[in-house]
Amino acid sequence: MRLLLVSHYFPPEIGAPQARLSGLARHWAAAGDEVCVLTGMPNHPTGVVPPRYRHRLRVIERRDGYRVVRSWLYATPNEGVLRKTIGHLSFMASSVLLGWRVTGPADVVLVSSPTFFSIFAAWLLARIKRAAFVVEVRDLWPAIFVELGVLTNPTLIRLLERAELAAYRAAAAVVVVSEGFREDLVRRGVSPSKVHVIRNGVDLGEFRPRDPADPTPGTMGIRSRWGAAPDDVVVLYAGAHGLSHGLTTLAEAAALVRDAPLRFVCVGEGAAKRELRARVDELRLNSFLLAPGVPHEQVPDLLAAADICVVPLRDVPLFASFIPSKIFEYLAAGKAVVGAVRGEAREILCAAGAVVVDPDDPAALAQALRDLGSDPQRRAAMGRQGRDYVERNFDRRQLAQRYRDILLSLTHPTVGAPPAG
Numbered sequence: 001m002r003l004l005l006v007s008h009y010f011p012p013e014i015g016a017p018q019a020r021l022s023g024l025a026r027h028w029a030a031a032g033d034e035v036c037v038l039t040g041m042p043n044h045p046t047g048v049v050p051p052r053y054r055h056r057l058r059v060i061e062r063r064d065g066y067r068v069v070r071s072w073l074y075a076t077p078n079e080g081v082l083r084k085t086i087g088h089l090s091f092m093a094s095s096v097l098l099g100w101r102v103t104g105p106a107d108v109v110l111v112s113s114p115t116f117f118s119i120f121a122a123w124l125l126a127r128i129k130r131a132a133f134v135v136e137v138r139d140l141w142p143a144i145f146v147e148l149g150v151l152t153n154p155t156l157i158r159l160l161e162r163a164e165l166a167a168y169r170a171a172a173a174v175v176v177v178s179e180g181f182r183e184d185l186v187r188r189g190v191s192p193s194k195v196h197v198i199r200n201g202v203d204l205g206e207f208r209p210r211d212p213a214d215p216t217p218g219t220m221g222i223r224s225r226w227g228a229a230p231d232d233v234v235v236l237y238a239g240a241h242g243l244s245h246g247l248t249t250l251a252e253a254a255a256l257v258r259d260a261p262l263r264f265v266c267v268g269e270g271a272a273k274r275e276l277r278a279r280v281d282e283l284r285l286n287s288f289l290l291a292p293g294v295p296h297e298q299v300p301d302l303l304a305a306a307d308i309c310v311v312p313l314r315d316v317p318l319f320a321s322f323i324p325s326k327i328f329e330y331l332a333a334g335k336a337v338v339g340a341v342r343g344e345a346r347e348i349l350c351a352a353g354a355v356v357v358d359p360d361d362p363a364a365l366a367q368a369l370r371d372l373g374s375d376p377q378r379r380a381a382m383g384r385q386g387r388d389y390v391e392r393n394f395d396r397r398q399l400a401q402r403y404r405d406i407l408l409s410l411t412h413p414t415v416g417a418p419p420a421g
Contacts, residue, residue, distance in 0.1 A: 256363060
């Protein structure tokens with residue numbers, strides 16, 4: 001199968017979408033498929049393009065057995081609706097103009113959304129190449145921005161929703177990352193037979209249990225840089241600092257456990273980091289560290305250095321259908337996990353033996369962290385149960401094969417696709 005994967009975001013950028021897409025591309029290439037990724041020059045989330053990619057219209061490279069074609073775009077930090085929209089529109093245009101010929105023939109054109117505008121570029125590329133068009137939905141866009149109050153103009157919202165549904169109707173298949181997303185699309189008129197759920201998973205070899213007290217230079221060096229004393233319990237959040245993440249609630253929980261030997265660390269970048277920093281300063285949290293984002297390959301070392309990992313989301317109804325992909329990495333690393341989530345994410349964490357509290361409830365989150373912080377045996381037991389759970393349910397290799405079967409069924413009718421759902 002010749003597969004063209006279109007995505008605004010891709011490594012060396014850091015983030016959950018980048019990890020998912022690069023992992024899938026690697027597995028498909030290893031299975032014998034001819035995979036090409038069409039993406040932009042790396043710049044997310046800071047808006048800074050690395051030197052080797054600056055002042056270039058197009059870059060072609062190879063990684064992990066597949067080709068990557070990068071086209072120019074307007075680079076901008078992950079903040080400010082207008083500038084971000086210009087950046088998305090620039091990639092929509094440049095990906096077609098600079099990428100349609102050099103990406104070669106394709107049997108399937110798969111676009112991962114968001115960003116929303118990449119869908120239209122991929123649809124046009126699929127028409128040009130006479131390929132099956134597949135849309136992967138990782139966020140319900142524009143619904144998420146309506147819920148967060150970013151989009152308020154009724155006319156604009158209606159236009160965007162119509163465009164969204166038109167894209168789903170044009171697709172030969174739609175792949176979503178949660179059952180909640182599937183239910184939303186079907187409720188709005190998308191044919192159930194074309195909507196498939198492929199949840200995020202984790203590379204079980206890359207993320208594996210390691211003792212935070214392991215005297216390896218990497219782990220101990222990380223804890224030292226974080227300012228953790230030998231007896232401190234490190235509470236880690238590693239990931240995007242976005243509008244959907246309840247990180248200020250984590251800061252407020254930290255203020256309630258000042259007397260406990262807990263060291264809080266948030267690693268990552270995003271539009272909400274400035275607000276989080278202001279809240280930490282306001283609360284005068286000396287035990288709360290905000291660290292810059294790191295490349296994906298360094299995340300396993302960060303998790304190994306932690307004792308407890310947290311997954312907070314804001315208490316917004318739409319988020320009940322969201323499943324933060326970081327929970328699978330936390331569990332695979334054998335960590336005790338505390339989630340402040342609802343819906344499917346809550347169900348998964350409970351099944352994995354994690355502790356779950358309601359979102360936007362700093363008192364409940366603080367109590368959960370205090371209890372776990374004082375019980376190393378319980379943390380160890382939770383880590384073992386979580387690892388076992390992801391091994392049975394969220395091995396990325398198995399999920400990638402299920403995904404591949406769906407794509408193969410579009411171009412090889414004799415190959416049966418897994419049932420939708």
